[in-house]
Amino acid sequence: MRVPIQEKVSTYMVFYLITSVQVGVGILSYQSQINKHAGHDAWMSVLIAGLFIHITIWMIYVVLKGVDGDLVEVNKQVFGKVIGSVFTILYMLYLVLGATIVIRIYIEVVQVWMFPQMKVWSILFLILPLVFYIINGSFRVVVGICFLGFIVPAFLMTSFLFPLQYSNLNLVLPVFDHTFQEFLLSANEAALSFIGISVLMIYYPFIKEKEQSQKWAHFGNLTTTFIYTVLAIITFTYYNQPQLSSLKWPTLDMWKIIEMPFVARFEYAGISTWFLVILPNLTLFLWAASRMMYRQFQVSQQKSIVLFLIAVFIGCFFMETREELEKVTKVFSMFGRGILYVYIPFIFLTYCLLRKGRRK
Amino acid sequence: MKKRSLPTRKKNALSSFLADLENRSDFTYLNIKKEFVVHIGYYNSVTDHEQLQSKFIPYIKHLSFRSVQELHNILPAGDIHLLHDPEKIDDLMLKGYVMIYCGESPEECLLFPLPVFKSRQISIPEVEFSVVGPKEAFVESIDTNINLVRKRIPSPQLKFKELHVGDLTQTKVCVAYIEGVTNKENVNTVVQRIGDIQIDQVIDSSYIQQIISDDKNSPFPQLLDTERPDRIAAILSEGKVAIFVDNSPHVLIGPTTLVEFFSAFEDYFLNWTIASIFRLIRLFAVFFSILSTPIYVAVLTHHYEMIPKALLGTLVSSRSQVPFPPILEAIILELTIELLREAGARLPTKVGQTIGIVGGIVIGTASVEAGLTSNVLLIFVALAALASFTTPVYKMGNTIRLIRFPFLITAHVWGLLGISISICYIMAHLLRLKSLGRPFLEPIYPFRFKDLKDAFIRLPFSMAKNRPLEVRSNKPPRLNPGEGRDNK
Amino acid sequence: MKGKTFIIFIISISLSLIMSFTIPKKIIDQIQMVTVMGYDQVEDEMIRGTAIVPKYINKNKVSNIIYTNVSELIYENQTDLNRVASEELYNGKLEIVLYGKELAKKGMVPYIDFLTRDPSIGSRTYLAIVEESAYRLINQINTEQSAGLYFSDLIEHNIINGNLPETNLKIFQTGIKSQLQDPFLPILKVKGDKAIIEGLGFFDKDKFVFTLPYDNAFLFNILKEEVGNGKYALKRNHIKASIQSIESTRDFKVEGSKANPIINVTLTLRGVLREYTGPSLNKNKDEINKMWKEDVRQKGQELINKFQELEIDPISIGLQVKANTRGFDLSNWKDIYPNAEIKLKVKSKLIETGTMN
Structure with a gap:
């Protein structure tokens, strides 16, 4: 499967593809998830999770470099045609589900914080055509959105300096006050925030110098790990643990303290700007899903996008309450953990065995 | 009927054509009686009368010749044609040629160029005025325009490719580029797109601009137009392509990028620090112009929490008399400004100024006092309008002003989220846009660090040793190696 | 984009915008923004809610409208207040919430x-306790500006330049949720047609238990946080001095065993003498400094002991101990704290004495 050169994107864009897909809605709420086990030390679990993702990226690259194709190709080689296509379809569903959850959680945030009376479908009618417009362009446009979706909202990072004046370092002391097991359990929670990287296996053939892109992927993951860790430390020094556990979106709550001469309550600006962070997630997931559809069944991407958009629309429509949303998110995170802990190591190992066998 | 021989038929066609000419109101026949009658015919609207009367006719009178063929040989001038095809003769005469033939039923006519140039004098640029720097602007005549550029780049590498567009107008279009510097692909794209144009008339370069644009439905202009020959010279040497169109004082430039539309050419005449700050101010003005009124609408309609407590009183009391929601208030004011601008643009300069003052002071004050609009919004709208006029390229300025309206509507419905989504729409659109097949958003995306030297800021000339990557020049370094040293 | 797609595109977008065009709006001049809210205990389970809404008449004139009502739940209260208000009431610009002392004694969490x-x-948002009733304070207040601004300015400038420790909803919330510290709030009182900061109110979890007069607020302030601009009035024997622009730093050292921790608190003060009456300053500068140091230490130790006696921990000593102890046992701390040995040490320096010797 050759990708024409004008469709390909610069190697370093992998950095933005990785970061933009890792930073999404998870970053708004991960602090009150990861502290369940390791408490105030949980920020170190983020580091552990980040390290684990580095290993995963390395595994993905070993497989992709060897196969020199995308996930569909890998599935075919590792599992054979029939079982491979089952995995491809499952992964496709995972991506569409991911997109649905991302947009639905974002809409939930907007509903809770800004417009309680907002109808889900009415905002989707505005957002989904945009997604279509972007994906319909080409992969370059999708990457462009990822790039701008990282660069433009980057200024929001400075906003997390404001809570520092109320933070108390004693809240994260003493360090290493938990057992190793607790650290790992928290890391397991933290890993969910990094889940998106597996999309790498689909856009890999679209990178100009594929082999050289690995360092950018690692660098991207490093950046996200850094962002997550720093934000976790800021959050843990700003809130004490019982308070943190009672919050749904600690990141947004922290914004409530910001007051500047020209804007009193920053979270409204922040949540709105956050759309720029959500959009790359959404477009990249759906683009990847439609790309897999094309690779597996030769359905034109334009048609499958419409199909997926309708699926996202219906999916959002049926997740009405917080509980339903949480249930689906649980399924999704199970899915994600399965990919991270089982699927990728499995294809890595199988690939290594196959390669060894072939060499002999 | 007998079948006549070919020359006879030709001859007849010519004679009937010549006879027909007499019926045209702006056609003049003169006869000079020598051994035989010499007929001179021309369209008096396009021919230089004075030259003809005072120089050409006396000269012809003193010449001795028997036929036009002989005359053709003795006339000491180039660009003379001997033709028998009536259509071609007519074409040339319409371009200002004088037709000469001998006898009553000639086989061939001699055409001698005596066109009259009725064109504007070269004047100072009015749209892209600059305080420092050259003060010449293009005029309507393409020859003059090309001359203005040639004067600045006296290099044999500067090439012009001539094309004719328009079934009816046959307008001359010249594609200019510097050989060895400009990427051939860009030139070919332009030439091919112009060649493909199917239109009966080309009145101005903006016709070409609209037709050959990559996305014709986009509100953003994708080719830069300028009236400054110095800018064209600079841009040609950067490796871009310029398109001259006859009868148009605006020359098109491609491929361009979005940021180029916000750089005034004067930036290059100022010290780079100053110029960079001006550029940043201008970019800020663009964002301010697009976003200020929508943010006002969004905050006042949905996000009252965001207003700082000290500002709250001012905003609420300024609006307390206004019966409309912020969106209506904003649209009314924006439309008023647009009306004022439109009225000012359609009227002669002096009256236009009066309209501006009357509109600005009288309508503004009156509407606040009448309680139709709040004075805070009035400030915002006026500032936004002012900011939008800082855009150096007029066409981009229009885009900036009109793009505000969708923002206003989404701001009314979804507040800041609406603005955010609108920004994403614009972003997606700009990402998809191309100028002559090159990305429009360059150097932001694809991100090219080296091209940032002349985008948001302008770094000193010593930093700009290479041509922008965007044009994919055949010769990226501006100087030949060693050339710079020779100059020392 | 091709024709058909484009049409669907436009229809979808316009549908979204048109259908949502009537989404409820909060246009700033068509809502009433509650800036001050007061709650008092009346009878058993009922609370009286009193709200101040600024009405901006023109550029420089504000009239404060007061709504009041009695009900069981706070939001029920708000709904009832809306029955009186000419426009919908919104809480988004709430500057301060006042609680009657009786209510605070019963517990603040609800x-x-x-x-x-x-x-x-x-x-x-600021929170404060009112000595008598919030209802009375709100009705007595007479100010040219918006009442919300009046209250928030009153507290804000005392935090920045006075002896009031930093306080707001976030800090109070932290105190309530934490098991290692207890919250406090400023106490307001009516004085003529103005409000006066009467002192600091301390809570056991969320129940008001103790009042510290404002004269001693400085002591709590330096124990609680690092102060940038404190003020202290020294009155001992025949000497009266006012020390201003006090910068303070604090240092906690935890020693001893887990069951018997010894907490050493060291305060470092640097101040400028601004007013003085007594024997010649030149000779007695060191003496005064010593006196100041001793005064602070003595009163500070008293205050700490008082807190221990009440089993409350607004200085967040528990947090300091936890931060310095590995495997800190939260459940035991409650028993340890009242008997823990907390030693206060003060270092002080008078860096200037103004323009006179």
């Missing part, structure tokens, strides 16, 4: 829940 649950209320 009455601050809505403040954190409602996303439109900012974390910087």
Whole structure:
């Protein structure tokens, strides 16, 4: 499967593809998830999770470099045609589900914080055509959105300096006050925030110098790990643990303290700007899903996008309450953990065995 | 009927054509009686009368010749044609040629160029005025325009490719580029797109601009137009392509990028620090112009929490008399400004100024006092309008002003989220846009660090040793190696 | 984009915008923004809610409208207040919430829940206890500006330049949720047609238990946080001095065993003498400094002991101990704290004495 050169994107864009897909809605709420086990030390679990993702990226690259194709190709080689296509379809569903959850959680945030009376479908009618417009362009446009979706909202990072004046370092002391097991359990929670990287296996053939892109992927993951860790430390020094556990979106709550001469309550600006962070997630997931559809069944991407958009629309429509949303998110995170802990190591190992066998 | 021989038929066609000419109101026949009658015919609207009367006719009178063929040989001038095809003769005469033939039923006519140039004098640029720097602007005549550029780049590498567009107008279009510097692909794209144009008339370069644009439905202009020959010279040497169109004082430039539309050419005449700050101010003005009124609408309609407590009183009391929601208030004011601008643009300069003052002071004050609009919004709208006029390229300025309206509507419905989504729409659109097949958003995306030297800021000339990557020049370094040293 | 797609595109977008065009709006001049809210205990389970809404008449004139009502729940209260208000009431610009002393004694948790649950209320909202009743204070206040601004300015400038420790909804909430520290709030009192900061009120979890007069607020302030601009009035024997621009740093050292911790608190003060009456300053400068140091130490130790006696920990000593102890046992701390040995040490320096010797 050759990708024409004008469709390909610069190697370093992998950095933005990785970061933009890792930073999404998870970053708004991960602090009150990861502290369940390791408490105030949980920020170190983020580091552990980040390290684990580095290993995963390395595994993905070993497989992709060897196969020199995308996930569909890998599935075919590792599992054979029939079982491979089952995995491809499952992964496709995972991506569409991911997109649905991302947009639905974002809409939930907007509903809770800004417009309680907002109808889900009415905002989707505005957002989904945009997604279509972007994906319909080409992969370059999708990457462009990822790039701008990282660069433009980057200024929001400075906003997390404001809570520092109320933070108390004693809240994260003493360090290493938990057992190793607790650290790992928290890391397991933290890993969910990094889940998106597996999309790498689909856009890999679209990178100009594929082999050289690995360092950018690692660098991207490093950046996200850094962002997550720093934000976790800021959050843990700003809130004490019982308070943190009672919050749904600690990141947004922290914004409530910001007051500047020209804007009193920053979270409204922040949540709105956050759309720029959500959009790359959404477009990249759906683009990847439609790309897999094309690779597996030769359905034109334009048609499958419409199909997926309708699926996202219906999916959002049926997740009405917080509980339903949480249930689906649980399924999704199970899915994600399965990919991270089982699927990728499995294809890595199988690939290594196959390669060894072939060499002999 | 007998079948006549070919020359006879030709001859007849010519004679009937010549006879027909007499019926045209702006056609003049003169006869000079020598051994035989010499007929001179021309369209008096396009021919230089004075030259003809005072120089050409006396000269012809003193010449001795028997036929036009002989005359053709003795006339000491180039660009003379001997033709028998009536259509071609007519074409040339319409371009200002004088037709000469001998006898009553000639086989061939001699055409001698005596066109009259009725064109504007070269004047100072009015749209892209600059305080420092050259003060010449293009005029309507393409020859003059090309001359203005040639004067600045006296290099044999500067090439012009001539094309004719328009079934009816046959307008001359010249594609200019510097050989060895400009990427051939860009030139070919332009030439091919112009060649493909199917239109009966080309009145101005903006016709070409609209037709050959990559996305014709986009509100953003994708080719830069300028009236400054110095800018064209600079841009040609950067490796871009310029398109001259006859009868148009605006020359098109491609491929361009979005940021180029916000750089005034004067930036290059100022010290780079100053110029960079001006550029940043201008970019800020663009964002301010697009976003200020929508943010006002969004905050006042949905996000009252965001207003700082000290500002709250001012905003609420300024609006307390206004019966409309912020969106209506904003649209009314924006439309008023647009009306004022439109009225000012359609009227002669002096009256236009009066309209501006009357509109600005009288309508503004009156509407606040009448309680139709709040004075805070009035400030915002006026500032936004002012900011939008800082855009150096007029066409981009229009885009900036009109793009505000969708923002206003989404701001009314979804507040800041609406603005955010609108920004994403614009972003997606700009990402998809191309100028002559090159990305429009360059150097932001694809991100090219080296091209940032002349985008948001302008770094000193010593930093700009290479041509922008965007044009994919055949010769990226501006100087030949060693050339710079020779100059020392 | 091709024709058909484009049409669907436009239809979808316009449908979204048109159908949502009538989404409820909060246009600033068509709502009433509650800036001050007061709650008092009346009878058993009923609370009286009193709200101040600024009405901006023109550029420089504000009239404060007061609504009041009695009900069981706070939001029920708000709904009832809306029956009187000419426009819908919104909480988004709430500057200060006042609680009657009786209400505070019963426990604050039920009455601050809505403040954190409602996303439109900012974390910087001030909370305060009112000596008598919030209703009375609100009705007595007479100010040219918006009452919300009046109250928030009153507290804000005392935090920045006075002896009031930093306080707001976020800090109070932290204190209530934490098991290692207890919250405090400023206490306001009516004085003529103005409000006066009467002192600091300390809580056991969320129940008001103790009042510290404002004269001693400085002591708590330096124990609680690092102060940048404190003020202290020294009155001992025949000497009267006012020390201003006090910068303080604090240092906690935890020693001893887990069951018997010894906490050493060291305060470092640097101040400028601004007013003085007594024997020649030149000779007695060191003496005064010593006196100041001793005064602070003595009163500070008293205050700490008082807190221990009441089993409350507004200085967050528990947090300091936890931060310095590995495997800190939360459940035991409650028993340890009242008997823990907390030693206060003060270092002080008078860096200037103004323009006179």
